[in-house]
Amino acid sequence: MTIILDNLSVDFDEHFQLQHLNWEVQSGQHWVISGGNGAGKSALIAALTGTGNIISGQLQGLPERIGVVSFAAQEALINQERQKDDADILDVISIGTPVRNIIFDDCLDPQTAQKMITKFALDYLLDRAFRKLSTGESRKVMLVRALSCKPQLLLLDEPFEGLDIDTFALLQDYLQELALQVPMIMVLNRFDEIPAFITHIAYMEQGQLLHQIDKQDTEAYNNLYQLLHLKTTELSVPACDPLSSIPKLDPSQPLVRLTDLTIKYDEFVLIDKLNWTIEPNQHWQLSGPNGAGKTAVLSIITGDHPQCYNNDILVFGFQRGQGESIWQIKQFIGYVSTALQWEYRVQISLRNVIISGFYDSIGLYSKASDRQKSIADQWLALLGMSDRADQPFQKLSYGDQRLLLIARAMVKHPPLLILDEPCLGLDDINRQLVLALIEKICAGSETAVIYVNHHTQDKIAGIENYLALAKD
Amino acid sequence: MSNNYFNTLPLREQLAQLAKCRFMNMDEFADGVNALKGKKMVVIGCGAQGLNQGLNLRDSGLDVSYALRAEAIAEKRQSWKNATENGFAVGTYEDLIPTADVVLNLTPDKQHTAVVNAVMPMMKEGACLSYSHGFNIVEEGMQVRDDLTVIMVAPKCPGSEVRAEYVRGFGVPTLIAVHEDNDPKGEGLALAKAYAVGTGGHKAGVLMSSFIAEVKSDLMGEQTILCGMLQTGSLLCFDKMVAEGVDAGYASKLIQYGWETITEALKYGGVTNMLDRLSNPAKIKAFDLSEELKVIMRPLYNKHQDDIMNGTFSRVMMEDWANDDKNLLGWRAETAETAFEKTPAGDMDIAEQEYFDNGILMVAMVKAGVELAFETMTAAGIIDESAYYESLHETPLIANTIARKKLYEMNATISDTAEYGCYLYNHACLPLLGDFMKDIKTDVIGRGLDLDDTGVDNARLIEVNAALRAHPVEAIGTTLRGHMADMKKIV
Numbered sequence: 001m002t003i004i005l006d007n008l009s010v011d012f013d014e015h016f017q018l019q020h021l022n023w024e025v026q027s028g029q030h031w032v033i034s035g036g037n038g039a040g041k042s043a044l045i046a047a048l049t050g051t052g053n054i055i056s057g058q059l060q061g062l063p064e065r066i067g068v069v070s071f072a073a074q075e076a077l078i079n080q081e082r083q084k085d086d087a088d089i090l091d092v093i094s095i096g097t098p099v100r101n102i103i104f105d106d107c108l109d110p111q112t113a114q115k116m117i118t119k120f121a122l123d124y125l126l127d128r129a130f131r132k133l134s135t136g137e138s139r140k141v142m143l144v145r146a147l148s149c150k151p152q153l154l155l156l157d158e159p160f161e162g163l164d165i166d167t168f169a170l171l172q173d174y175l176q177e178l179a180l181q182v183p184m185i186m187v188l189n190r191f192d193e194i195p196a197f198i199t200h201i202a203y204m205e206q207g208q209l210l211h212q213i214d215k216q217d218t219e220a221y222n223n224l225y226q227l228l229h230l231k232t233t234e235l236s237v238p239a240c241d242p243l244s245s246i247p248k249l250d251p252s253q254p255l256v257r258l259t260d261l262t263i264k265y266d267e268f269v270l271i272d273k274l275n276w277t278i279e280p281n282q283h284w285q286l287s288g289p290n291g292a293g294k295t296a297v298l299s300i301i302t303g304d305h306p307q308c309y310n311n312d313i314l315v316f317g318f319q320r321g322q323g324e325s326i327w328q329i330k331q332f333i334g335y336v337s338t339a340l341q342w343e344y345r346v347q348i349s350l351r352n353v354i355i356s357g358f359y360d361s362i363g364l365y366s367k368a369s370d371r372q373k374s375i376a377d378q379w380l381a382l383l384g385m386s387d388r389a390d391q392p393f394q395k396l397s398y399g400d401q402r403l404l405l406i407a408r409a410m411v412k413h414p415p416l417l418i419l420d421e422p423c424l425g426l427d428d429i430n431r432q433l434v435l436a437l438i439e440k441i442c443a444g445s446e447t448a449v450i451y452v453n454h455h456t457q458d459k460i461a462g463i464e465n466y467l468a469l470a471k472d
Numbered sequence: 473m474s475n476n477y478f479n480t481l482p483l484r485e486q487l488a489q490l491a492k493c494r495f496m497n498m499d500e501f502a503d504g505v506n507a508l509k510g511k512k513m514v515v516i517g518c519g520a521q522g523l524n525q526g527l528n529l530r531d532s533g534l535d536v537s538y539a540l541r542a543e544a545i546a547e548k549r550q551s552w553k554n555a556t557e558n559g560f561a562v563g564t565y566e567d568l569i570p571t572a573d574v575v576l577n578l579t580p581d582k583q584h585t586a587v588v589n590a591v592m593p594m595m596k597e598g599a600c601l602s603y604s605h606g607f608n609i610v611e612e613g614m615q616v617r618d619d620l621t622v623i624m625v626a627p628k629c630p631g632s633e634v635r636a637e638y639v640r641g642f643g644v645p646t647l648i649a650v651h652e653d654n655d656p657k658g659e660g661l662a663l664a665k666a667y668a669v670g671t672g673g674h675k676a677g678v679l680m681s682s683f684i685a686e687v688k689s690d691l692m693g694e695q696t697i698l699c700g701m702l703q704t705g706s707l708l709c710f711d712k713m714v715a716e717g718v719d720a721g722y723a724s725k726l727i728q729y730g731w732e733t734i735t736e737a738l739k740y741g742g743v744t745n746m747l748d749r750l751s752n753p754a755k756i757k758a759f760d761l762s763e764e765l766k767v768i769m770r771p772l773y774n775k776h777q778d779d780i781m782n783g784t785f786s787r788v789m790m791e792d793w794a795n796d797d798k799n800l801l802g803w804r805a806e807t808a809e810t811a812f813e814k815t816p817a818g819d820m821d822i823a824e825q826e827y828f829d830n831g832i833l834m835v836a837m838v839k840a841g842v843e844l845a846f847e848t849m850t851a852a853g854i855i856d857e858s859a860y861y862e863s864l865h866e867t868p869l870i871a872n873t874i875a876r877k878k879l880y881e882m883n884a885t886i887s888d889t890a891e892y893g894c895y896l897y898n899h900a901c902l903p904l905l906g907d908f909m910k911d912i913k914t915d916v917i918g919r920g921l922d923l924d925d926t927g928v929d930n931a932r933l934i935e936v937n938a939a940l941r942a943h944p945v946e947a948i949g950t951t952l953r954g955h956m957a958d959m960k961k962i963v
Contacts, residue, residue: 265557304639306558309530323509325533327641346640361641365675 001027001063001152001183003048008057010047018043019207020057030184030197034224035204036231041187044204045070045157048185063153065108067146070157070187074142077102081131096129103144113148119170120144136162143171147178154178156186160193189232191225203227203429211429219397223429226403229384230436237441238378240413241371244358246331249316254279255332255416255448256301259312263296263305270296276467280415283442283449283462288469294452295337297469298418303329316415330360334409334447337420341401344393350404351376351389357408379407383437399430403437410441417441420452435460475613476783478684486853489684492649493857495955500665501674505532507659507666514539514572516565516587517579518551520631521604525578525671527558528638532670537561539568539575539591569594574663576602581889582793584608592617598656600663605690606683607889609651611786622654623664624683627673628861629869630885634671643672645861647679647686677955681858689854691780693862694890696773696848697841698870700897702731703807703879705837707902708909709917710812718918720811721818726827726918728817728878730834731871733827739868742949743839744940749828750835752928754921759936761836761916766844768908772900773848776893781852789892800888803895807879826920833917842867846945856948864945865952 005023012018018040025031033041046052047059049068081096099122107113117123120140125133130141139162146154159175160168172195175184179197188194194201194215203211203224213220249255256278263271270293278284288294299305301315303326313320316332334357346363348356354376355368368376380386383403393401402422409417419438423431442449442462451460478486508529513536515526522538530536538555542564545552555562569575569591579587585608588601595601600621608614609622616622627634629644637644646668650660661680668678706727713723737746747755779785792799807813828835842864849859873882883891915921940946 266553303531306527306560308559310559323533323535325505326531328533343640356641359641363640363642365642 001061003061003153004058006058006060008047008059009055010043010052011055012043012046012052016040016043017055017207018047018052021209023202023209023212025183025185027183029199030179030195031186032194032198032201033185033187033204034189034191034201034228036228039204040207041204042070042072042157043207044209045155045185045187046072048155049073065149065152067149067151067154067182068157069139069142069146069159070155071161072157074138077142078131078138081129096131098127099130099133099141100126102130102141103148107145107148108150109148113144116144116147116174119174120167136164136167139163140167147174151182154182154184154186156184158187158189160188189228191228205231205432210432220429223397223399223433226384226400227429227433227436230382230433230440233382233384235378235382237410238375238382240411241358241369241375243369243371244412246412246414249280249332249415251280253317254314255282255316257314258297258300259314261297261300261311261313263293263300263307263311271469274469278416278448278450281446281448282465283460284451284465284467285460285463286450286452286467286469289471292469292471294469295339295420298335298337298420298450298452301416302333302335302418327360331412332415333360334412334414334417335420336402336405336409336418336422338424339420341398341405344401344405346393348393349390350380350385350393350396353393353404354379354408354411357411375411379411382440383407397430399426399433402426402430402434406434406437406441410447414447416450417447418450418452422451423453476786477610477613478688478781479783480613481684486684489682490688490853491855492680492682492685493855494680495857495952496674496678496680498674501669501678503662503666505534505666505670507662508534508574508670509666511535511573512537512571513574513576514568515576515578516591517577517583518554519578519580521627521634522551522576522578522631523554523558524631524635525576525604525627526555526560527635528672529667529670530560531638532672534670537563537568539563539565539572541565565591565594570596572596572599574600574602574667576604577608578604581605581607581887582790585612585614588614588616592620595620600660601654602663602667605887605889606649606651606687607786609683610687611783612790616651616654618654619656620654621657621660621663622651623660623667624649624651624686625664625667625671625673626686627671628866630873633869637676638672641675643674643676645677645679645865646671646673647681647861649681649683649686651683679857679861685854685858688780688852689849689858689862691785691889691893692777692849692852692854693845693866694886695776695780695785695893695897697838697845697863698866699882699886699890699894700901701837701841702867702870702874702882703894703898704901704905705834705841706731706812706874706879707810707898708905709831709833710810710815712909712912713914713918714811716914716918718914719818720815722820722822723918724812724815725817725820725822726830727812727834729822729875730827730831731838732868732875733824734831734835735838735868735871737828738838738842738864740953742864742946742953743842743943744946746835747839747940749825750832751829751921751923751926752933753923753926754829754832756928756932756936757916757921758832758836758839759940761833762840762843764908765836765840765905768904769840769844769901770848772897772904773844775900776897777848777852785893785896789889792892797888800892800895803899804883804891807883807895810879813878813880829920830918832915832921833912836916838867843943843945846943850944856944857952860945860948860952864949 003025005021008021010018035041103113175195176197199215201213202209254277258276261271261274286294300308309321315329318324344362348363352364355372356364358372359366380389422434438460513534515522515538518538526536538560540551575591577587598619603624604626606624626647627644634644648664648668668674709727710723714720737749845863846859873885
């Protein structure tokens, strides 16, 4: 059996579409479909059961008997039962269809059905009306139905939702056995619930299949896990530390004011009389071709460029070159760039990388307070890296390092966050991870963001000011 | 010719000055850079130390500019470029020196006399003259005007590291001193501390020492264990491996990166930890070899220390300065022609542990060199703290420069003074170890012990472990690394 979705687009009511799905499910494979709310996971299951209008592309190779468990199917059955009740014109109280009939009418495999009933200890409700069951009970009944239709394919949409721990374990075991014979596609949003037999994981967003990975690929698996975590977690950006908070700025003053900024090397003029003012809470996108001087301008602001001392630069209330130290400037800035990642070559744990953001240092050279440690742990939880808190930073994947450095930049809630091509060098999934984190940050803080990026598709919601630098 | 200042002092004063070295507490730097705030600091010399210290000081909020010779400005020499591209104000000595509150002399040792003689008459009354090395004062007997304060702030790392660590938010260990003959206002210590804060040194640890202790220990360390031993060891180990049929590319790589790898263990846990990285039989082997090496090399270490103490070394070197560096340049050219230098490292992988297992002799050489340098220095009156920093502590830094670009890079990075001493050591040590090397086989350098049986005699192992841990360099090392770890979380 091979199910093939070839550039399939399916239209549903309420203006939802599955778009251009390309996917192959081969025999011997078991898939989990993951994704945030509204990503289209259940729609995909529905499309496989024949719901929705195919507007283009092809869907081939579906077997004849498909066992389905989903809230949609459950709801449909309950509605059907309710209607029977409404349709009852006799003046007697309708008890609705008993569970026994729901299970055994049209059952192809009564033996299995009986086995499942015993397993789930459902005997006691066989004579009750299906529509009177609790959600968990009716879910178990749906499972029994799906498993006893001699299925050639099982479509399970959040099959473990609403199950108590014992039943969850029973079902996991049973599916494990069944997986030897029947291919399965299940929607799951908790990676810790993924059964051992699953071979592949797909990730959906906005009606599209964005990633399909082999579960054996540990790195891809971890990335997907984190992406899903960031998309679905209800955690928000941790608070800053009141004890290591940065001085208050005058809100009527700009954060940054560059007046006639000129950067030159020998006779070569890189930046010629640039004027730029950044107000508090104002987000900017900075663009320009390679060599236009984007990073040089940013490093003038951060104080890393030596020519900041020969220009008229006001940053965070300091007119540069009047006896301020760079640490007085840097305390107001969170900064992430590829160069920073290259320079962050010290032996340090993940937790301490985040804490180093309180000190604007590469490496940690101060004793961290318990409060700082706790804030760092909250960030790790947000990133889905809690279990790796004490691991060495250098052992992390490139994309995970980037995420961590973004958290480091934000840990003190700086008035200005500079993201210099934060997606540079990242593959697709890591790019999405970074963008997901940045969106989370932009949504929940009073930080002005300067975002440098060439990729127009990496736009971030909420940026309304643009500065484009030209070359020469 | 100059008068050696050290030799003019009575013995008790010599001993008192040599014994000065104290690890300072962080709270002694609570005043930050205030003592220098608003003062005009003028740097002379825009090389690696000059430029990078200036960048740090300016980023710490201090007023820094560079005085260059008129020709350097007119011809837009590298020093002029370094300063102007980094946005510093640049002027001639005549322009800047008379306005300076502090003049930072960051030129190479051999220019000190000329530079100080040129600037001293222009300096304003009561200003401060700062050095990064005490050679000019101690060995050349420079007499500085009575009204001037003379201090030393010596970051114990190459200039590039001084900057890199500062940018990370840290610093490099730094030695400070006040020349007591030139502290008319008693502000020398406050200025030196503020300067150390300005370069970030206070975060990594500051040693309060004396000009004399700095010079005599610095010269000893750099000539013997730091540069000399690693140079001689590299040449001997390479030639031996190749003669015994080890692949030349492998031999070259094992040495080039081996020093760095094994001394990394030294940095973290002293000689003990470096030997603990070996298997038990290899550890006992390395211990025995190092004991043998110490007996053979001790007279050489004594000679170096004696020549440094009585001024012979600096006198002979200054004769070469006067002779246009004929010896130095000749020896430098010879180094470039050695077989080790000319054989590129192979592209095979060598695992971290393999550097230990196949480099037992290198481990033995480091142990012997560190212990001998430490023992010789402390026997000459240098206090343990100074002796530790100038032997064990700096060895990994030099090993790191060899890993980057072999001996040539190492000699290019260190000062001419260190380089001169390194060649003297090497020329004496190569023949001295000739007989010893005859008995060396690839089991201790190149291929590792043939370990059919990893068993060792318990009593002997206990003896070796006890001897390792009982060496005085380990005691002071444990204490000082404890201070450092408080400041820099190493793990």
